[in-house]
Amino acid sequence: DTAVSQTPKYLVTQMGNDKSIKCEQNLGHDTMYWYKQDSKKFLKIMFSYNNKELIINETVPNRFSPKSPDKAHLNLHINSLELGDSAVYFCASSQVPGEETQYFGPGTRLLVL
Amino acid sequence: AQSVTQLGSHVSVSEGALVLLRCNYSSSVPPYLFWYVQYPNQGLQLLLKYTSAATLVKGINGFEAEFKKSETSFHLTKPSAHMRDAAEYFCAVSGSGGYQKVTFGTGTKLQVIP
Numbered sequence: 001d002t003a004v005s006q007t008p009k010y011l012v013t014q015m016g017n018d019k020s021i022k023c024e025q026n027l028g029h030d031t032m033y034w035y036k037q038d039s040k041k042f043l044k045i046m047f048s049y050n051n052k053e054l055i056i057n058e059t060v061p062n063r064f065s066p067k068s069p070d071k072a073h074l075n076l077h078i079n080s081l082e083l084g085d086s087a088v089y090f091c092a093s094s095q096v097p098g099e100e101t102q103y104f105g106p107g108t109r110l111l112v113l
Numbered sequence: 114a115q116s117v118t119q120l121g122s123h124v125s126v127s128e129g130a131l132v133l134l135r136c137n138y139s140s141s142v143p144p145y146l147f148w149y150v151q152y153p154n155q156g157l158q159l160l161l162k163y164t165s166a167a168t169l170v171k172g173i174n175g176f177e178a179e180f181k182k183s184e185t186s187f188h189l190t191k192p193s194a195h196m197r198d199a200a201e202y203f204c205a206v207s208g209s210g211g212y213q214k215v216t217f218g219t220g221t222k223l224q225v226i227p
Binding site: 097 | 145207208213
């Protein structure tokens with residue numbers, strides 16, 4: 001059983017398009033995250049939700065909009081995609097924010113042409 | 114505010130040699146510290162974590178790390194490198210209490226030479 005799953009695994013799209021990435025965790029965790037990993041492997045947190053409530057919202061363009069329909073799901077919608085959005089996006093979950101182990105999904109590799 | 118600095122973006126060791134990956138942290142509150150490993154085309158997985166209990170922390174795959182408050186360090190070691198240890202390693206820090214975010218270092222790529 002996959003603990004944290006993401007779809008799609010790969011996403012190739014044109015500039016200006018809108019796309020969504022979905023994440024689901026079956027660990028019963030209360031907290032979920034979105035991270036962006038750039039080509040140099042630098043990992044930066046974008047958003048965090050605890051019990052469907054947004055608790056961390058880093059300096060991210062408002063073209064990025066997360067949505068948590070329930071504790072087990074956290075989706076990421078991106079409007080008007082730009083070349084600089086090309087990266088690997090990781091979803092993660094933990095029981096509580098910060099001090100607990102985070103469990104990462106396999107990543108979604110986004111390429112904007 | 115919190116941050117981590119990983120010294121050396123690339124480290125090469127021979128198979129069977131000691132692995133030492135360096136991490137220094139900065140935190141205004143007592144920190145929680147983590148080492149994660151990322152194998153190619155995969156997500157991160159936890160190697161070990163320090164949460165204010167024992168200063169020497171043992172993790173999976175034979176890795177361990179020692180928390181040294183006086184040096185603000187949390188270096189990762191393994192006595193004998195194996196080919197399967199080749200991966201990217203990330204040190205991370207968070208504060209205790211409340212909704213604390215985890216800040217990751219820039220990563221160290223470990224190459225193991227046969």
